[in-house]
Amino acid sequence: MKRILFIQRHGPHGSLFGQETLDAILMGSAFASCSVLLLEDGIYQVLKGQDAGQLESRDYSVTYGALRDYGVETIYVSARHLAARGLATEDLLVETVPLDDAGVTGLLHEHDVILGA
Amino acid sequence: MLHTVNKSPFAGSALDNCLAFLAGGDEIVLLEDGVVAATLDIIDRCEAPIYAIEADVKARGLSARLRSTVKLIGYDEFVNLCTMHNSIRSWS
Amino acid sequence: MTELALSLDKEGFLRRLSDWSPEVAERLAENEGIELTEAHWAVIHIVRDYYARYRISPATRVLVRLVREKLGEDQGRSIYLMQLFTGKPAKLVSKIAGLPKPANCD
Numbered sequence: 058m059k060r061i062l063f064i065q066r067h068g069p070h071g072s073l074f075g076q077e078t079l080d081a082i083l084m085g086s087a088f089a090s091c092s093v094l095l096l097e098d099g100i101y102q103v104l105k106g107q108d109a110g111q112l113e114s115r116d117y118s119v120t121y122g123a124l125r126d127y128g129v130e131t132i133y134v135s136a137r138h139l140a141a142r143g144l145a146t147e148d149l150l151v152e153t154v155p156l157d158d159a160g161v162t163g164l165l166h167e168h169d170v171i172l173g174a
Numbered sequence: 175m176l177h178t179v180n181k182s183p184f185a186g187s188a189l190d191n192c193l194a195f196l197a198g199g200d201e202i203v204l205l206e207d208g209v210v211a212a213t214l215d216i217i218d219r220c221e222a223p224i225y226a227i228e229a230d231v232k233a234r235g236l237s238a239r240l241r242s243t244v245k246l247i248g249y250d251e252f253v254n255l256c257t258m259h260n261s262i263r264s265w266s
Numbered sequence: 267m268t269e270l271a272l273s274l275d276k277e278g279f280l281r282r283l284s285d286w287s288p289e290v291a292e293r294l295a296e297n298e299g300i301e302l303t304e305a306h307w308a309v310i311h312i313v314r315d316y317y318a319r320y321r322i323s324p325a326t327r328v329l330v331r332l333v334r335e336k337l338g339e340d341q342g343r344s345i346y347l348m349q350l351f352t353g354k355p356a357k358l359v360s361k362i363a364g365l366p367k368p369a370n371c372d
Contacts, residue, residue, distance in 0.1 A: 068210065069234060098185055098210065104234065104235040107233060111229035142184075142214075143214065
């Protein structure tokens with residue numbers, strides 16, 4: 058089975074990248090073994106307490122909680138990018154595995170396909 | 175002049191440029207992904223008043239993380255600010 | 267039952283999730299030639315609960331597992347769900363439950 062790594066680099070609501078990547082993860086999980094890596098502002102995708110009620114945008118952050126049901130193995134996060142934003146893994150809606158830069162490099166090399174905007 | 179910033183400070187130089195070219199009497203409105211800056215200490219030393227659009231802050235779950243110098247505003251107050259200034263510079 | 271026209275997309279999904287009610291579900295099911303029984307409702311509730319929690323309609327394989335966990339082994343099979351909701355259970359149950367189409371089904 059192919060191993061796919063989806064990289065999420067964009068914050069939520071400001072563009073459609075986040076939602077499109079999430080849709081791709083849900084689709085990809087049907088036929089491949091998938092993991093997710095949150096880099097840069099992609100970390101904000103899973104920040105707790107999002108409320109998009111006042112925007113013309115769907116609050117899809119909670120959908121990350123369903124990824125386990127879809128067979129997504131692990132959600133990784135760059136520890137450096139997390140710290141740069143003053144955040145900790147406890148601030149995130151889902152369980153994540155923080156990686157240092159060497160860990161991210163290793164992760165990229167472990168996967169057959171890497172997708173994400 | 176009213177400055178607006180709609181990009182995250184991690185995703186480009188919009189905020190850097192805005193902060194670099196401020197003059198007395200200028201004010202800043204953070205909107206869309208620009209509201210990320212409202213949670214970071216890089217804006218603490220900015221002397222101009224800084225506002226952030228509340229709907230954008232709430233949508234991103236950033237309400238509890240705002241720096242003390244940031245004031246939340248609604249779209250109506252944003253329109254007021256636009257009319258109070260003779261010119262508007264959008265940094266994106 | 268009111269006979270107000272429902273606002274549906276071209277595939278027959280409700281455009282506004284807030285338009286849904288049990289009566290609307292009966293009508294949506296009728297459009298598909300299905301008469302809702304308690305067995306259908308048990309599945310509809312599971313799917314609506316899942317949506318309330320995760321803002322997503324479950325894909326077939328997720329639905330099968332959810333139904334197995336909540337209702338038991340005999341119900342937690344694709345064949346059972348296909349009999350209740352014709353050939354495409356995940357798509358049809360989401361439609362009748364007034365939810366968006368699951369992400370990975372055409």
